[in-house]
Amino acid sequence: MAQAATVQEQHGHIADTNTGISNRKLLMWVFLASDCLFFGSFIATYLVYRNESIVGPYPNEVLDIPITSVSTFVLLMSSLAMVLALNYAQKDQLGLTRFWILAVAVLGAIFLGFQVFEFATFVNEGLTIRSNLFGTTFFILTGFHGLHVLIGVLWLLGTAFAHFKGALTSRSVEDLEMAGLYWHFVDIVWIIIFTVIYLIGFSDGEGLETIEHAATIIGG
């Protein structure tokens, strides 16, 4: 925040608002707060239905933790690139800024590629959104996260190409700051999702819980 304020001063523009935060950036904060509840609800749904699938494929049969760890690493590195991009933007170094923005976008796109690959593999192994509760909750939760990443990638590409034709302005730096807020948020959400889906233990569906559940459905 302190950095941001400095930049604004450098560019001779101090947000003329009660809070000192520009309207656009405050909008981004409010949106992110709202989006927390959005992902929170989907993650809660995933947790409620963890180990509740009646039929397979179960998580341990399809999840490939090493591969997803790699894609998680890629996404984390994209956040680092985002920090660097913003750093160079604040130092008014247009070339390096654009390079690191493109790096963020490319890393994001690689993450999406991993996700497409993972989805395709799962479908081949018989897991679809209709198969069971795991399929339903997994695809929709990670799918909405992927949609957020996709929007972020498009936004960054747009920023890199459209906004920086001439020189960096205080407004385009602020654009980048907002994209950065969004990107870090999406990254943090992924860390939570990764933990919840891949790292917390899962059963193979033959636990007592599931059998009891099935029994109440069928007629106990």
Add this chain to the structure above:
Amino acid sequence: MNLRRLLRPLRSRFLLLIPIVPALLVACNKEDAQSTFGTSGPIADTQASLFIFIFWIAVVVFVLVEGALIYSILKFRRRESSDDSLPAQIHGNNKLEIIWTIIPVFILIAIAIPTIKTIYDHNGPPSDEGPVLEINVRAHQWWWEIDYPGEDVVTSNEIHIPVGQWVNFTMHSDDVIHSFWVPKLAGKLDIIPGDVRQLAMKADEAGFFFGQCAEFCGEAHAKMRFRVKAEEPEEFQNWLDSMRRPPVELVSDDAMAGQTLFAANCSSCHATNTWQAPAARNERTRLAGLRTAFIGNIEESAVIPAPNLTHFATRATLGAGLIELNSENLIKWIADPDDVKEGNRMKDLAAPYRNNSLSSDDVRQLSAYLLELKPVAADAVMEPASGGATGGTAEERGETVFTGSSGCSGCHSTGSDALVGPGLADLSSRSSDAEIHQSITDPSAVVVKDFPDSVMPQIFGSTLSSDELNDLIAYLKSL
């Protein structure tokens, strides 16, 4: 001008008067069938007295607050429309703020303590008040399936319980969320599909208590009612015994004709034979199979779980506690179920209604049959319960299975006509014994072209004995 000024305070008092009218009504009409005040059991008693306790606290607060409001409106209203002077400008008073924060806290604590005590008191039947009668309830759109575990007694929509004994209802739903509510005995509890709920209650006096589904459950929600009949323990035991005795011999010709019609048209969904212990034990599986068949093919399905009609004539009501059971109402019901209970599934699914093949004679005969469905007297000689399938050749016994309670004839003709399922004439030229056996016990294995999958219930492997299966196959091959 003077008149208006005179009237003004009077009009203001309306604020107080109007809401009091319904409050006054609370004192009366405990006799109404679903009154939550004219209670007949300890659970509902406690709930009502807790309500009345909170109600009087609320009345006191109501009178004080509304009284103060009306007083200040009358006292502080501007009396001259030209009076533009300002009253004393007071911004607040911290002492008052603290007082009117603290006092409500104490009032709410006074309400919360008995509330939480009652929540825990009502969590299951007390352990020190004798044995608990277990009853299973299954809620369906829009009727109630009842069975008494360990007693081999199945019925629907009318629940018999003994007076003075705690009853524990174990409740399931096969379709959507319902809520089990007998206002005079206990508050409601929702029944969640895929889960189980337990609700304990006790009747302190004999009576015929009204119940109703309280959670919106679809088109006929308003008519998903039921009755609880609380009887003296001896009377209750007599009823349980009677539900396990065979039905009386049919007397009228109409009833006998009705029996044939029922077997052909109604028996694939409605059971009348659970007075036999094996059938009673199998009833749950049979209905679950019908449910699976229905969900598997909602557009085309011809079957759905339907109320058990064993000893139907002993009941007091019809159509899930809707109307009194008598010949006139029953004829009206069978002739056009939708007219009595719009949305009910019988009109949509049952072949006779789909084909419009039910004549008024048929209706009369069916009604006559159902009204003769009652148990023999306790002292009547008990025949060995064998369902009449002992004599004759295998083909003859198989025909009895086909047209009888297994309900094959409800969907299949013995000619070449397709009803719900394909006609079965000349079956032996098309299928081997093993194929016929498979088609009966596992209908989805091979589905006849042009007929949808999952219409035929996957239940006959468990409902038919191997002898019955063999007889049935012998009969089918003879066609």
Add this chain to the structure above:
Amino acid sequence: MTTIAFPTLISRPTSYTGLWSWIGTVDHKRIGTLYGVTAFLYFLIGGIEALIIRGQLNTAENDLVSPEIYNQLFTMHGTTMVFMVVMPMSAAFFNWMIPLMIGARDVAFPRLNGFSYWAFLFGSIFLNLSFVLGGAPDAGWFGYANLTGNTYSPGDGVTFWALGLTILGVASLAASFNFVVTILNMRAPGMGLMKMPVFVWMALVTNVLMALAMPVIAVALIQLGLDRVLGTNFFNPVAGGDPVLWQHLFWLFGHPEVYILILPAMGIVSETLPVFSKKPLFGYPAIVLAGAVIGFMGWFVWSHHMFTVGLGPAANSAFTISTMLIAVPTGVKIFNWMGTVWGGKLHLNTSMLFSLGFIAMFVIGGLSGVTHASPPTDAQQQDTYYIVAHFHYVLFGGSILGLFAGGYYWWPKMTGKRLGETIGKWHFWTMLIGFNLTFGPMHWLGLNGMPRRISTYAEGMGWETSNAIATVGAMLIAVGVLIFIINVIRTMSSKQKAEDDPWDGRTLEWSIPSPPPAYNFARIPQVKSVDDFWYTKHPELLHDERGEQTESAAPVEEDTHGGGSIHLPSMSYYPFVVAIGMSIGIVGFMDIRADIPSTDLQLPWLSVVGIVVGMWGLLGWIFEPVTAEGGH
């Protein structure tokens, strides 16, 4: 700043009159008017649905409408009144009054504001089209799973409901972001948070609640929609799904939603009571704090809607305690309002009568709420007419009366004309009496065992008399609404102008002309205290009461050229285009039906069209400067 040239396919609207000027408007006052008019039309539609419901229940065994139609009516009545009447009517007041009360020239994001309205309009029209396109939703406004699944709701009605509400949810979210930023960022110099009018405070709490609660219902609706169109298993018990999850999500949204519906009305009466009592609001900090506490605690009481679900004694005890606790700040508000009235000089005009009626009725609704905050008594009352009575005392006796109070209060500011007073009083008394006749007897009906949502009832249950009284009351309410309409028509056709400050108001909106000019404030005011305008008019009071300096709060010279060259955001069609694209995109999912096996993941073509239109509009929006060159 350099931008690439975006091909402008539609030029900006330039005329300030006519249909196109309304479609392209970004003026918060015009958008407020659009919200208000639309919400009132839906109030009439929801009211007609209610009248048919009352007609059907007038007598036992009635067959005015079939159960099928009845279920559609009560579903749409609830959905309409919550999402298309009270929320947008509150949004109308937010739009009109927040900028005027905080001394701003517009909201923070004028085009986003236009988008919110158009998305609301398209979503609500789509939802209501279901009546003629194969049946309206019929699973209740609460849409409990799994009745809403394809198995038990095979028609398109529930899909209309899920998709339509999703569109309305996006509209509400956009609006709430906008108002939160506006209130936090755009207050006039000197107006600290604790100097804001209470209405603005309650608007802030309401919009924060919306920003946080709407995503939860959006997720639930997305899950339901996916279950219906793509065959997922979120609420499918056959696959192990738990229908109670829907209830948790729905009420986690639904209880904050109750406060979203009532807090704006509480804010309105917190403005009218001091003005018409000629006294400052009693305990301003207490009322503000109570509102914020209600907004916070509203997140921890949702399961009191689920006392009969069978969550167990521990959960029921916890939620009964949190529910009772929330009565405390609510009580604080009521006592402070009474403290405001006490010792005042009450001008009992129509707005004041509605405000006092609000308190009187809200107290009843609050107290009946306490009676079923106790799970054992709620076991008898849940899903009965007792609950129907309770929440109508809160939402009609509370929200609707409060909104009418605001309507009579701000009408002169918004239109430059005063609504008729005598006829207004007729309106008030007809409505108040009709309201109590309708919903008073319902307490008794519920205690006498009449469940909610039943399309008919048997004779001899003891319910006939109360139901007949309720029907008469409902007709009286309808008469009241008619009187209001007549009042509006007479007022608008009269030539008599209202003064700029007809009530001797306390807040900034009364310091400017009626109706306000497009730029609102020729000079941005400098604020020194709560009720700043009042103390500008009565500087001696500020001195007397607080011992502060008496210098008058002179407006700051902000624009030396006067109003003529104030830069206002220019009109734009893009919010309309984006809203239409997004709505079509969401509606396109109607194409897919999960229960038709052959349509295994077919592409929703309509959605593609919608997304293309929406993206085009969005790009146009991004590359269009907020203020057109040479425009203002």
